Amino acid sequence: MTTRSREARLLYEQLRALEQQAREARSRAGCRYSRREVVQALAKPPYGRRIGDQRISDWVPTRDKEPKVPSDRSSDDVLALVRLWSSWAGESVNERHWRNLLEQAQPVRVLRTVPAGPGRPVREFTDPFTLAVHEAIDGDGASGLPLLPLYVERQHDRWLADVVNGLVARSAGQPGGVLAVLVGESSTGKTRACWEALNLLPPDWQLVLPLVPSPTEALIAALAEITPRTVLWLDEIHRFLSGDRGEQAAAHLREVLSDPRRGPLLVLGTTWPDLWADLVKPREDGDRGDPHAQARALLTGKHFRVPDTFEDTDVPELRRRAAADGRLKEALEQGEPGRITQYLAGGRALIHRYETATxxxxxxxxxxxxxxxxxxxxxxxxxxxxxxxxxxxxxxxxxxxxxxxxxxxxxxxxxxxxxxxxxxxxxxxxxxxxxxxxxxxxxxxxxxxxxxxxxxxxxxxPAGLWDALVDHAARDSLIALAGAARDRGHLRIALRLLAAGVEAGVPGAAVAGAQFLEEEERPEEALLWCLPLAEAGNIAAMEQVASLVEATRPDVAVAWHKKAAEAGGTYGWLLAGMLLCRAGAFADAELCFRRAAHAGVHGGHGELAHLLQKAGRTEEALVHLQQEAEASGGYAVAETAALMRQRGDNGLTVLAWLLFRAAEEGSKDWVGIPWAEHALIRHLAMDAVLRTRLWSLVDDEGQDSAARRYVSALLGYVEGLAKGDCREKDTDTPEALRQQGRLTEALVLYRKEADTGRRDAVAQVAALYEQLGRPSEALAWYRRAVAGGDPEVIPQLARLMTAAVGPDATFDWLKSCADRHGEKDYPDQRSAVAELLRIAGRTDEALTWLRRASWTGDPYAWRQYAELLEAAGRTEDAQDLRRYGWEPNGEISKPWSAAPPVVQRLGHARTAED
Known part of the structure; x- marks a missing residue:
């Protein structure tokens, strides 16, 4: 035996006991058991391990001889054996336990080098509650229960296991980083699932839990020092990616995950559905900025939804586990059907304590x-x-x-x-x-x-809560609270919260105040908030000052853009160059664009190319346009191809370049207009000689058959386009049938499209039913369209529904539906219903309804309220509401000062000229 004989004996005894369980289970199932069958099973998926009978006999001898301790190199083989025996025995595998057994059984040797990065070994995290796993009910005082209830693996666990195992398996060859986020309601088992996934990691992995001084700052600091073979624990990931530095943290994490020198790296996160939606919601026209662009790019496609309840397929294993754990049994018998984790986490008990509280x-x-x-x-x-x-x-x-x-x-x-x-x-x-x-x-x-x-x-x-927040909220929450106040139209309160942030030294509070005032069309006051900070060297404030003076003082804006760029700002040189172009200072603009291009700024090469092209410097322009196209794709691809043709490049040369761009576009899952594909088709359509040469390649039997099919289909489409035959000629489309008066046939096709999820097809079905004189069916489909978020059909629905059930029931249903969809970011429904109420002479009802919608946090409701006031002839009230907002009690705010807190304290004003 080795110097760790006791630990080695413990490993052997547990392996022998597990094998005996597997043997007995096979016997009960009427299956034969032998080591030879074990070897054969291990060689097949999902194990894929070639382990001889002799090696198994070394670790778990069948005769009375001393077992050998598996070497470090054999650890994965032993774990595969454990998984196989456990599956035969009907047991789940605690891989962390087995990895610890294997490491402890090794002979004492020189200590491994401790990684220089942050964190501690995963095996040292033995208390799940330090990682925010929910404590469980105590099972009515039953003794001998483990800290956590027995675990039942579900679909999200299998997804997470695939992510972790895939990372570990490829870490020796192509190390990289992966991010996995579990999204679900409170107490559905997200954090527990991540805790169980730690069992899949080898024992030499580190775990980093970044929390102090704040989650975001701790994450940024940890990423600067992160080392390979680390798991980054981001429970409630929204805490790390929100706030003033949230985008910086998201961008840094994206960079680290894509750096092979930092891998393998595993990032585990959890969050609630509504908070996840805030982080990944695409920017829409009219949105104030894009506060989560980096977070969205980081997170999209990296999550799995944890269901609120156990699926029917999970229940048999749940019942089997409940026989050995009274807490599971109680949850099954007394909890709501399927809501096992919520009961275990005490959800029902917490609601009871709230409802019966003093x-x-x-x-x-x-x-x-x-x-x-x-x-x-x-x-x-x-x-x-x-x-x-x-x-x-x-x-x-x-x-x-x-x-x-x-x-x-x-x-x-x-x-x-x-x-x-x-x-x-x-x-x-x-x-x-x-x-x-x-x-x-x-x-x-x-x-x-x-x-x-x-x-x-x-x-x-309550109105008084806002005052308490101004006076006592934690400094790091003041900017977020200001956003909530602004969404509700409480502009005075929002500015007070931002002023409190400035006085508390919150990074970004002054710039946020300036952005807020600029968007509320108060640029002079906005300048007072950010100018002192810009003069002190803050990049964001410099960029804000430049934005504020672009329209009135473009020369000053250029100077500030340049200062921001020299201090490390991303787009300063590009924006300065664009302003200089408008002013006709082309030589200075060229210098700015060159610096932007040299810094790798998106659009830098493109703007420089356009400037050079206007100056007749085509060769130089083409060089930069190609660089823009190859770096960023997009419309620059089409422009480059056009300029290459204009210069007289050979058709095959242009084609070869476009093919590379189209291949890159496809490999990146391009979202939006496929510019490279369009440019490729256009190029072929304009060159008949080139098409003839390509047809000869298609006829060449020596070419790859898949390539021949692709080129043949492409050329066939392009030939039609060149002849003008690629217009829509299909007389069997639903719209074509409708135009021909074949309404019933069009209806059948539109219904099929609606059933496959095409939202606009629902409204088409409703309109066809109405056109066919079937109002009841038209009404049902119009209701379905409105319930699906389509505001365009609200007038038609109101007309039919009023005739069927009366105006009161109609507007009650419409308001209820619009409220639901207003919370899902379809505010145009509220606007449409409010306008219908006004037309019907129910303006006061519409105003009351919009005021209540604003209380829920709808950022558009108070602005729609102002539009309704204006339409009702209350122009002065509408203007005051737009400029000053309203108070929590619904009264339009009195005029208030937007002077920054420093100015208020010093009692003097500071202007841009200072």
Whole structure:
């Protein structure tokens, strides 16, 4: 035996016990068991390991001889053996346990070099609660239960296992990084699944948990030092990718994941569906900026949705596990059908405690719910709740609150029940080897947080809560809270929150204030917010100042763009060059574009090429246009091909270049117009000689058959295009049938398209039914179109529905539907319904409805309210609302000053000329 004989013996005994379980299970199933069958099974998928009978006999001898300790190189073979025996025995595999056994059984040897990067070995994380896995109910005091309930693998676990195993398997050959995010409601098992996935990692991997001083800053710092064979734990990933530096963190993480020198790297994340949607939502026309462009690029396609309930296929294994774990059994018997993880995490118990709480306790919980849904990060200062509760109690109830009552209520709410934390718990931390330290922050239970977002989404936060947030919110949440205030039309409050951020030294608060004022068409005041910061060297402020003075002082804007570029700003040289072009300073513009192109700025080579082309410097222009096309694709490809033809390049030369671009475009899953493909088709359509030469290649029997088919199809299409025959001539399309008066046939085809998910086809079906004189069926399909988010058909629906059920029922249904879709970012439905209400003479009803929609956070409702006021002849009120917003009680705000806090304190104004 080796110097670790005890650990080696433990490994042998557990392997022998597992083999015996597999043998007995095979026997019960009427199957034969032998080591030869084991060897054969290991050689097949999913194991693919060639392990001889002799090696198995060395590790688990069949006769009375000393077992050998598997070497490091054999660890993967042993794990494959464990997986096979476990599957035969009907057991799940705790790979972390087996990897630890294997490592501990090795002889004592020189310690491996400890990685220089951040984090600790994965095997040292033995407490799941340090990684925010939910504690489980205690099973009515049953003894001997493990920390966590027995685990049942589900579909998202299998997806996650494929991601992790794939990374580990290829780490020796082509190391890289992978990101996997589980998206699901609270207490559905996301973090537990990630914890179980750690079992799949070899024991020499590190785990990094970036939290201090803030999640975003800690992530940026960790990425600068990250080493290969690291797992980055980003539970609640929205905390890391939001806020002032969230985009910087997302961009840095994208860079690290794509760097083979930093891999293998595994990034595990979780988040809730609505927060995920905020991070990946595409930018739309009219949006204020694109706050999550980097996060969207990082996250899109990297997630798996965790269902709220157990699928029917999971229940048999769940029942088998429940026989050995009373907590699972209780969840099966007493919980809602399928909602096992929620019951285990105490979700129902938390709701019960909330619903049966005293008035003071309920006020504390509801103020915490509102603070969170308005955008405050978790945890939050306890003093914020204490300052808020008066607005959640009646005057009489608040008068009865005695000294010490709040302290007592918080203490009761923090008490655990059945092994899970209470609704509101104080935040503590413990340094390495140090005592537990109690902070002044509190945390709302996740389950109640999500419950509050759903149940209170239509309730307006008390007006006094906004004042409490200005005075007591955590500094890192002030910008997010300002955004929530602005979405609701509370412009004065939004600016107060940003001013509080400036005074607290929050990075980005002053620039955010300037952007806010610029977008609200108050550029002079916006300049006061960002000019001092720009003069101090802040790049974002420099860019903001340049943007503010572009229209009135383009020469000053050019100077600021150049300063920003010299300080490290991305687009400064490009924007300066564009302004100089407009002013006719082409020589200076050329110098700026060259610097932008040299820095690799998107569009730099393209703008330079256009300038050179206008100056008649075609050869130079073509060089830069090609570089733009090869780096960024897009329209530059078509422009380059046109310029190559204009220069007189051979058709085959242009074709060869375009083919490379088309191949690159296809390999990158190009979204939008396939410019390279269009340019390729156009080039062939313009060159009959080239098409003839390509047809000769198609006729060459020596060519690859797949290539011949592709070229043949392409040339056939292009020939038709060249002859003008590629117009739509199919008389069997639904629109063509409709134009021919064949309405019934068109209806059949449109219904098929609607059933496959084509949204505009639903409205076509409704219109055809109406045209055929079948109003009831038309009404049903118009309702389906509106329910699917289509606002264009609302007038038609209102007309038919009013005739069928009357105006009151019609507008009640329309408002309900528009409210639902307003929350899903279809505000045009609310606008359309509000306009119909106004036309029907129900303006006050429309205004009340839009005011309530604004309370839910619809960022368009208060602006639609202003439009409705203007249409009703209340022009002055509409103008005041647009400029000053309104108060939480619904009154239009009085004029307020937008001077920045520094100016207010010093009592003087600062202008751009300073």
């Amino acid at each position: 008035a003071l306790q309920r006020a504390l919980i509801e103020s915490a719910m509102d603070v969170r849904r308005l955008g405050h990060d978790t945890p939050f200062p306890r003093i914020l709740l204490e300052a808020s509760i008066r607005h959640y109690l009646s005057a009489h109830q608040y008068d009865l609150v005695a000294d010490g009552d709040i302290e007592h209520a918080l203490a009761e709410l923090s008490q655990p029940s059945r092994g899970i934390r209470g609704p509101l718990t104080p935040v503590t931390f413990r340094g390495p080897g140090g005592p537990r330290v109690l902070t002044d922050d509190v945390r709302l239970a996740d389950y109640l947080d999500q419950h509050g977002r759903k149940e209170r989404r239509t309730k307006a936060p």
